[in-house]
Amino acid sequence: MIKFSVIIPNYDGASFLTDCLNSLTKAITNCPESNFEIIFVDNGSKDNSCQIFTDFFKKNKFLNLTFAICNLRSNHGFASAVNLGIKKAKHEWVVLLNNDLTLKPNWFQLISQNIKDNKDKKVATFFGTVLTKDGTKFESQGLDFFYSGKCQNVSNGQKFSPSTISTIDNLSSTIYVWGSSAALVVYNKKIITKIGLFDQDFFAYEEDVDLALRLHNLGFKTIYNPQALSFHLGGGTSNNMKNIRSRLSFRNWFFVILKNYSKKEFNLNFKDICIERCRNFSYFFRETIRVYKLKSLIIFPFDLIKTLIEILFNLPKMFNKRKHIQKLLKSNNL
Secondary structure (H helix, E strand, O other), X not given: OOEEEEEEEEOOOHHHHHHHHHHHHHHHHOOOOOEEEEEEEEEOOOOOHHHHHHHHHHHOOOOOEEEEEEEEOOOOOHHHHHHHHHHHOOOOEEEEEOOOEEEOOOHHHHHHHXXXXXXXXXXXXXXXXXXXXXXXXXXXXXXXXXXXXXXXXXXXXXXXXXXXXXXXXXXXXXXXXXEOOOOEEEEEHHHHHHOOOOOHHHOOOOHHHHHHHHHHXXXXXXXXXXXXXXXXXXXXXXXXXXXHHHHHHHHHHHHHHHHHOOHHHHHHOHHHHHHHHHHHHHHHHHHHHHHHHHHHHHHHHHHHHHHXXXXXXXXXXXXXXXXXXXXXXXXXXX
């Protein structure tokens, strides 16, 4: 029996949480041969998210399903919330589910079969197709990573139709991708715990890239099932948080590179790394202007100085993490 611990990190997600839970429980009831628990980690929400979650499961009782709520007093960020859920998880397979995402009723059936069929012990991640909320475009078919310090969702923004999936070659065979985003993903708990879970110093954004890069560098693999469909609103939480996404993305790419790149990788790609950091800076600048308008003349210099200080302050910590990662790379225990 495949056992799943579904972890839902939440911050002020009341407006889309019911849709998420409805789709989740339908997918669970369509996979009766598996066992499930749901762990709801709330990041100090100011809305009634926790009440919605509690009321939902009071009104709906499902076999082979237990649930728990972890309340944090303030917003500790995506990485910390997810790590707390993973540590509390009882089962072998942990499922990360964004609160603004819904999934097809057969999602767990398909992923469960992938897990059962898989014989490769180096597979740590299972991932399906993530579409936009209206189902008209791809959001992700996995991640593509570039050593310029850039990571893209495969097929992002391209038009989707059911025939797109049906025409993919070798649907019955195993499809590997470089890595996966954390919008909806299944990880082997033992493996990601061994390599250090998500980096809580990231707070939010690019932490899934960091984890995917560590997994990839350590020889672990990601299996992609194109038929396991889900629908993602995207930015459901961050849209209410000013320019936090652009600011933290700019900062966190420095962390990704400092932690994970070898000297050779850094030197070979130095020019492209600088170009990508300029693009990150431009995105940070443009988003701040878009959000704050004229106030950005005051806010952007303050945010930029704050971000640069955070990068410098965290340098020793990142280099220590780098040493730990290098030891794992040299170890044969994984």
